[in-house]
Amino acid sequence: MKRRLFTPGPTPLPEEVRLSQAREIIHHRTGEFKRILEEVEERLKYVFRTDNEVLLFTSSGTGAMEAAVANLFSPGDEVLVVRGGKFGERWAEIAQAFGMKAVPLDIGWGRALDPAKVGNKIQKRPKIKAVLTQLVETSTGTLYDIEALGKILSETGAVLVVDAISGLCAQPLCTDGWGVDVVIASSQKALVTPPGLAFITISEKAWKLVENSTSPKYYWDFKKARNDLAKLQTPYTPAISLVVALRDSLRLIEKEGLEKVAKRHSRLAQATRKAVLAINLEILGDSPSNVLTSVVLPSKINGEKLRELMQARFGVQVAGGQGSLSGKIIRIAHLGWMDASDIIVVISALEMSLLELGYPVQLGRGLKAAQEILGGRRLS
Amino acid sequence: MKRRLFTPGPTPLPEEVRLSQAREIIHHRTGEFKRILEEVEERLKYVFRTDNEVLLFTSSGTGAMEAAVANLFSPGDEVLVVRGGKFGERWAEIAQAFGMKAVPLDIGWGRALDPAKVGNKIQKRPKIKAVLTQLVETSTGTLYDIEALGKILSETGAVLVVDAISGLCAQPLCTDGWGVDVVIASSQKALVTPPGLAFITISEKAWKLVENSTSPKYYWDFKKARNDLAKLQTPYTPAISLVVALRDSLRLIEKEGLEKVAKRHSRLAQATRKAVLAINLEILGDSPSNVLTSVVLPSKINGEKLRELMQARFGVQVAGGQGSLSGKIIRIAHLGWMDASDIIVVISALEMSLLELGYPVQLGRGLKAAQEILGGRRLS
Numbered sequence: 001m002k003r004r005l006f007t008p009g010p011t012p013l014p015e016e017v018r019l020s021q022a023r024e025i026i027h028h029r030t031g032e033f034k035r036i037l038e039e040v041e042e043r044l045k046y047v048f049r050t051d052n053e054v055l056l057f058t059s060s061g062t063g064a065m066e067a068a069v070a071n072l073f074s075p076g077d078e079v080l081v082v083r084g085g086k087f088g089e090r091w092a093e094i095a096q097a098f099g100m101k102a103v104p105l106d107i108g109w110g111r112a113l114d115p116a117k118v119g120n121k122i123q124k125r126p127k128i129k130a131v132l133t134q135l136v137e138t139s140t141g142t143l144y145d146i147e148a149l150g151k152i153l154s155e156t157g158a159v160l161v162v163d164a165i166s167g168l169c170a171q172p173l174c175t176d177g178w179g180v181d182v183v184i185a186s187s188q189k190a191l192v193t194p195p196g197l198a199f200i201t202i203s204e205k206a207w208k209l210v211e212n213s214t215s216p217k218y219y220w221d222f223k224k225a226r227n228d229l230a231k232l233q234t235p236y237t238p239a240i241s242l243v244v245a246l247r248d249s250l251r252l253i254e255k256e257g258l259e260k261v262a263k264r265h266s267r268l269a270q271a272t273r274k275a276v277l278a279i280n281l282e283i284l285g286d287s288p289s290n291v292l293t294s295v296v297l298p299s300k301i302n303g304e305k306l307r308e309l310m311q312a313r314f315g316v317q318v319a320g321g322q323g324s325l326s327g328k329i330i331r332i333a334h335l336g337w338m339d340a341s342d343i344i345v346v347i348s349a350l351e352m353s354l355l356e357l358g359y360p361v362q363l364g365r366g367l368k369a370a371q372e373i374l375g376g377r378r379l380s
Numbered sequence: 381m382k383r384r385l386f387t388p389g390p391t392p393l394p395e396e397v398r399l400s401q402a403r404e405i406i407h408h409r410t411g412e413f414k415r416i417l418e419e420v421e422e423r424l425k426y427v428f429r430t431d432n433e434v435l436l437f438t439s440s441g442t443g444a445m446e447a448a449v450a451n452l453f454s455p456g457d458e459v460l461v462v463r464g465g466k467f468g469e470r471w472a473e474i475a476q477a478f479g480m481k482a483v484p485l486d487i488g489w490g491r492a493l494d495p496a497k498v499g500n501k502i503q504k505r506p507k508i509k510a511v512l513t514q515l516v517e518t519s520t521g522t523l524y525d526i527e528a529l530g531k532i533l534s535e536t537g538a539v540l541v542v543d544a545i546s547g548l549c550a551q552p553l554c555t556d557g558w559g560v561d562v563v564i565a566s567s568q569k570a571l572v573t574p575p576g577l578a579f580i581t582i583s584e585k586a587w588k589l590v591e592n593s594t595s596p597k598y599y600w601d602f603k604k605a606r607n608d609l610a611k612l613q614t615p616y617t618p619a620i621s622l623v624v625a626l627r628d629s630l631r632l633i634e635k636e637g638l639e640k641v642a643k644r645h646s647r648l649a650q651a652t653r654k655a656v657l658a659i660n661l662e663i664l665g666d667s668p669s670n671v672l673t674s675v676v677l678p679s680k681i682n683g684e685k686l687r688e689l690m691q692a693r694f695g696v697q698v699a700g701g702q703g704s705l706s707g708k709i710i711r712i713a714h715l716g717w718m719d720a721s722d723i724i725v726v727i728s729a730l731e732m733s734l735l736e737l738g739y740p741v742q743l744g745r746g747l748k749a750a751q752e753i754l755g756g757r758r759l760s
Binding site: 003010018030076218 | 383385387389390391392393398399401402404405406407408410420436440441442443446450473474477478506546566568574575576593596597598599615616618620621622649697699
């Protein structure tokens with residue numbers, strides 16, 4: 001059976017990106033690799049919309065989250081953590097592991113972030129050095145208003161650290177324009193590259209924190225990474241085959257155009273949501289993103305059973321709920337190398353599987369709703 | 381021009397391993413990936429010669445070195461570091477970055493390690509919790525006697541931590557049999573996989589240190605990694621395409637047989653050394669390894685110029701000297717996916733390039749010496 005991934009990382013890969021990895025391996029201390037790194041760096045700046053360097057680490061996205069904490073802060077520092085899902089919780093866990101005081105702002109899983117609340121908290125606790133949050137909280141698919149948050153925080157001493165691991169390219173994000181100090185991403189989401197690379201960009205305001213940080217670091221050392229990047233090197237042997245694949249992914253993204261990539265994601269997300277509503281199912285939360293759609297299941301339908309059935313019948317893999325949402329939702333990612341027909345496939349599989357599980361679905365209703373959004377316009 | 385890598389990582393890749401990466405990406409939380417991880421784990425135990433788990437991290441080898449330091453020790457702990465090259469120095473740097481007291485045992489670049497000296501040091505300073513060293517010091521190609529060191533340390537409270545990043549599979553190494561507590565390796569050396577994965581195995585004696593360590597850690601957390609591995613998972617999204625490639629590399633190694641792989645490396649190393657001596661050049665140090673041959677150049681020959689010429693004329697890439705050896709040596713790696721004809725290629729390129737640089741070489745002399753070692757027996 002064909003494998004069809006609708007998971008929020010890894011995401012399906014364009015053929016040329018897959019094949020890139022199969023090329024002969026090249027050495028990382030050569031002019032040839034330096035030219036690749038130079039191109040990757042330039043194109044990463046384009047997708048991050050920043051003039052600052054984008055540092056590259058061989059790790060998963062969580063590695064870059066740890067890198068941010070270890071480089072920006074010192075034990076005892078206070079940081080505000082927006083907790084609206086598993087990845088907000090991860091920020092708090094990492095900060096605590098490194099001896100910081102993680103002040104939580106609990107907003108409920110799936111709830112939109114009210115940037116003014118962050119502003120108030122910062123005013124009340126001026127010792128807070130940074131706000132750690134997400135562009136999209138992947139455990140629920142919730143989009144946070146980073147533009148508004150950037151505006152508020154740029155008038156304070158606090159730096160804004162955004163995990164855009166699932167959001168980058170799927171959502172508009174103007175790192176410099178919005179005053180976002182630190183942005184983190186990884187390769188296996190909308191950057192349509194296999195997992196194994198993580199990226200991080202740091203504003204001048206944030207570099208001042210780096211100068212004063214006393215936390216232990218070696219592999220994640222930002223200063224060393226920046227010095228080496230100036231020489232088109234990485235401090236340690238990078239995942240060379242993934243860097244080469246990334247170069248080709250970034251070319252594809254630039255060819256389509258960053259704005260068009262985000263618009264495509266927006267349209268696919270909209271089609272998915274309309275389809276889900278047409279099947280009489282609910283969508284989780286009040287701020288759904290372009291990354292994925294969290295479908296709230298009727299109490300009689302077990303999410304894990306539904307997922308298994310979609311996979312067994314149609315090879316369609318969607319993600320389940322995490323934490324307290326386990327079994328109660330499924331998460332349909334429309335992320336990365338996706339087009340209109342992919343949405344048709346996943347909605348069809350959802351309709352047929354729900355019917356098989358005894359939920360009254362009028363076959364084709366969700367599909368029609370999706371088609372009405374997807375039709376008539378070029379998608380990519 | 382064909383590219384011919386004789387560098388100690390990355391090393392040339394078998395075609396099937398390169399192509400493995402190009403397969404469709406699969407999700408890491410699936411039965412399919414669990415089966416791959418299960419096979420990888422079993423085969424890693426075979427190459428590490430251990431019954432303990434081999435933890436897998438998405439990072440370069442240095443990441444796993446940091447992981448060992450952060451998980452085994454606490455700030456203020458004393459560790460003995462064997463410093464005989466760049467990677468011994470790296471152990472000291474990492475330990476210091478994490479607040480440990482790194483007691484150096486400086487043995488000189490290229491010099492063999494005298495295990496008795498380590499034993500004496502430990503006796504004099506019983507507070508020392510561990511000895512951090514290499515199987516092969518890659519910056520010089522020097523082999524250390526880990527078997528003897530293991531014997532000495534197993535009668536003390538100190539644990540033996542060995543960076544076998546370049547040495548694993550190229551040299552015999554009996555992790556459990558020799559009483560080595562912690563062994564580190566990475567994917568891009570004799571494991572003939574692209575860079576991006578690092579491995580670490582931990583003895584019961586070392587796990588006791590892990591229990592007491594107070595150093596901050598999150599991404600590198602051994603306990604979390606072990607718990608997840610028991611469920612055939614990794615804590616964070618691993619470099620999936622590299623894990624799949626590794627599975628295929630490990631199959632090749634097991635098919636050839638671990639002992640035969642080491643013997644092949646030994647014969648290629650011997651042929652290279654004989655050839656270098658036949659060209660009237662010296663070999664660095666008193667304990668050359670199977671990993672690479674460090675060729676000491678006559679003072680009139682600049683190593684960087686020689687390397688450039690070998691690459692420009694023959695596409696042959698060898699490594700240069702590091703630190704104070706920069707320009708004074710070249711390092712010819714005979715590591716990984718290598719056979720007799722590869723040695724012929726690199727020796728021929730060396731002879732012709734030296735002649736072009738004005739060094740009196742009798743063409744073919746080194747080649748003949750290599751042939752005498754390489755001939756008559758099956759190599760792989």
